[in-house]
Amino acid sequence: MSTQDSTAPKNLANIISHCKEYGFIFPSSEIYDGLSAVYDYGQWGVELKKNIKDLWWKSMVYMHENIVGIDSAIFMHPTIWKASGHVDNFSDPMIDNLDSKKRYRVDHLIEAYAEQVSGGESLNEEGQAVIAQMEALLAKDDFAGLKQLILDKKMTCSVSGTCNWTDVRQFNLMFSTQLGSVAEESDTIYLRPETAQGIFVNFINVQKSGRMKVPFGIAQIGKAFRNEIVARGFIFRMREFEQMEMQYFVRPGTQKTWYEYWKEARMKWHLELGIPVERYRFHDHVKLAHYADAACDIEYDFPMGFKEVEGIHSRTDFDLTQHQTYSKKKIQYFDNDIDEATGKPFGNYTPYVIETSIGLDRCILMCLSEAYCEEDLSTPEKQDSRVVLKFPPKIAPIKLAVLPLMKKDGLPEKARELMDHCRDSFLCFYEEKDSIGKRYRRMDALGTPFCVTIDHQSLEDNTVTIRFRDSMEQERIPMEEVKDRVLASLR
Ligand code: ATP
Numbered sequence: 037m038s039t040q041d042s043t044a045p046k047n048l049a050n051i052i053s054h055c056k057e058y059g060f061i062f063p064s065s066e067i068y069d070g071l072s073a074v075y076d077y078g079q080w081g082v083e084l085k086k087n088i089k090d091l092w093w094k095s096m097v098y099m100h101e102n103i104v105g106i107d108s109a110i111f112m113h114p115t116i117w118k119a120s121g122h123v124d125n126f127s128d129p130m131i132d133n134l135d136s137k138k139r140y141r142v143d144h145l146i147e148a149y150a151e152q153v154s155g156g157e158s159l160n161e162e163g164q165a166v167i168a169q170m171e172a173l174l175a176k177d178d179f180a181g182l183k184q185l186i187l188d189k190k191m192t193c194s195v196s197g198t199c200n201w202t203d204v205r206q207f208n209l210m211f212s213t214q215l216g217s218v219a220e221e222s223d224t225i226y227l228r229p230e231t232a233q234g235i236f237v238n239f240i241n242v243q244k245s246g247r248m249k250v251p252f253g254i255a256q257i258g259k260a261f262r263n264e265i266v267a268r269g270f271i272f273r274m275r276e277f278e279q280m281e282m283q284y285f286v287r288p289g290t291q292k293t294w295y296e297y298w299k300e301a302r303m304k305w306h307l308e309l310g311i312p313v314e315r316y317r318f319h320d321h322v323k324l325a326h327y328a329d330a331a332c333d334i335e336y337d338f339p340m341g342f343k344e345v346e347g348i349h350s351r352t353d354f355d356l357t358q359h360q361t362y363s364k365k366k367i368q369y370f371d372n373d374i375d376e377a378t379g380k381p382f383g384n385y386t387p388y389v390i391e392t393s394i395g396l397d398r399c400i401l402m403c404l405s406e407a408y409c410e411e412d413l414s415t416p417e418k419q420d421s422r423v424v425l426k427f428p429p430k431i432a433p434i435k436l437a438v439l440p441l442m443k444k445d446g447l448p449e450k451a452r453e454l455m456d457h458c459r460d461s462f463l464c465f466y467e468e469k470d471s472i473g474k475r476y477r478r479m480d481a482l483g484t485p486f487c488v489t490i491d492h493q494s495l496e497d498n499t500v501t502i503r504f505r506d507s508m509e510q511e512r513i514p515m516e517e518v519k520d521r522v523l524a525s526l527r
Pocket residue numbers: 230262264271272273274275277278279344345346347393394395396397398
């Protein structure tokens with residue numbers, strides 16, 4: 037038997053078609069030819085998603101006495117996005133290279149060109165002239181002129197090396213809509229591009245109502261929306277997606293320690309998904325956002341290479357301070373612990389924030405990529421193969437399939453007895469159609485870790501055959517042991 041182990045390269049196209057064929061993920065609005073970069077989760081995808089959400093929630097909220105969860109609304113006051121910087125920082129003119137699909141801020145592309153022709157730190161005459169032209173065009177919002185400048189100077193993409201550009205467009209990643217029936221500018225609100233701001237603006241509510249003491253965290257799982265111009269990679273980059281974010285509020289000066297703590301804690305969570313350590317790496321940000329004092333990504337080796345699945349950011353007091361300024365409400369914390377240096381309480385301050393932010397859909401793609409295996413089971417006598425999703429049982433959509441060998445002789449009734457015994461503890465699946473071999477293969481393709489077959493002997497001595505997905509081994513056990521066996525694998 038040749039097995040595709042977890043380190044073998046996986047083919048994304050095969051994973052995408054498997055997800056559709058077996059009811060995990062469908063393109064959105066498919067009967068209308070789909071909607072780009074939007075996907076629907078099917079009957080098994082939704083279970084996988086729920087299991088991953090639950091694991092994350094448990095590790096954050098149940099396992100930490102000082103972390104609580106919230107569920108804030110998607111619509112928020114528009115000023116929030118001014119305070120957070122999203123209104124201004126996502127509104128630059130952009131241009132895409134059609135060959136590499138790389139997107140550039142137009143000013144970055146032109147500045148890089150100016151530096152390149154100048155050949156040094158300071159700009160020469162030609163470089164200065166290009167910058168002057170750019171500034172004049174930007175001031176007039178003359179996007180056609182900017183594109184012409186890029187074409188005239190033959191500015192190329194650093195990846196493809198070509199000059200094959202789209203038009204320049206003003207691009208804000210946020211989707212906007214109107215609140216109320218009158219389309220006035222003041223009514224414009226945004227679909228949130230991240231869940232974090234819902235946490236920041238509830239900092240005081242949660243801290244006071246929960247009598248939370250710094251350090252403490254607020255966790256949230258929810259939808260976020262980004263009008264990604266280059267949306268590729270299946271559910272890796274979507275326009276509507278889900279995030280699992282946690283903001284941890286700490287005393288200023290302790291952020292470095294907590295940043296290291298959360299880097300380690302989050303990597304531990306990833307490893308508990310059963311994914312080997314060599315499939316991950318940390319990527320430290322060299323160029324930090326203006327509000328961050330440290331930041332890194334956890335990258336996973338996706339079918340298209342190592343890419344970010346989670347970000348861990350030390351965001352200083354930027355967000356809370358911004359909201360304090362824009363809302364004109366005091367957003368501070370009184371710390372009555374004694375500062376050993378002064379012998380006095382730490383007093384009032386704006387807490388610093390460590391954020392962990394993971395895309396749920398990216399995490400699902402990671403688990404699918406890791407689990408997907410094509411196995412050649414051929415023997416000299418017979419060609420055979422299977423596709424199996426080797427999910428750890430705790431994230432597998434179905435935990436147990438109950439399969440009566442035949443549709444008669446009281447076997448279905450016996451099988452239903454087992455279903456009724458187990459269904460309040462985990463998701464079970466009943467199937468009596470097709471040969472047992474075909475039913476096993478189907479359960480392998482869905483990632484079901486255990487199949488139980490009920491046969492005539494089961495009626496006599498109350499034993500059943502349990503079959504293990506990964507090894508395909510079978511064992512005869514008493515029927516009353518099945519539930520505990522499955523439960524033990526979920527711990
Ligand atoms: P990227 O560089 O890939 O665009 P980002 O750095 O903008 O991601 P963050 O703003 O830090 O991402 O968001 C946190 C997490 O949310 C990311 O690590 C990723 O898992 C997820 N995420 C962000 N954008 C998308 C998207 N368009 N589709 C799916 N998941 C996303």
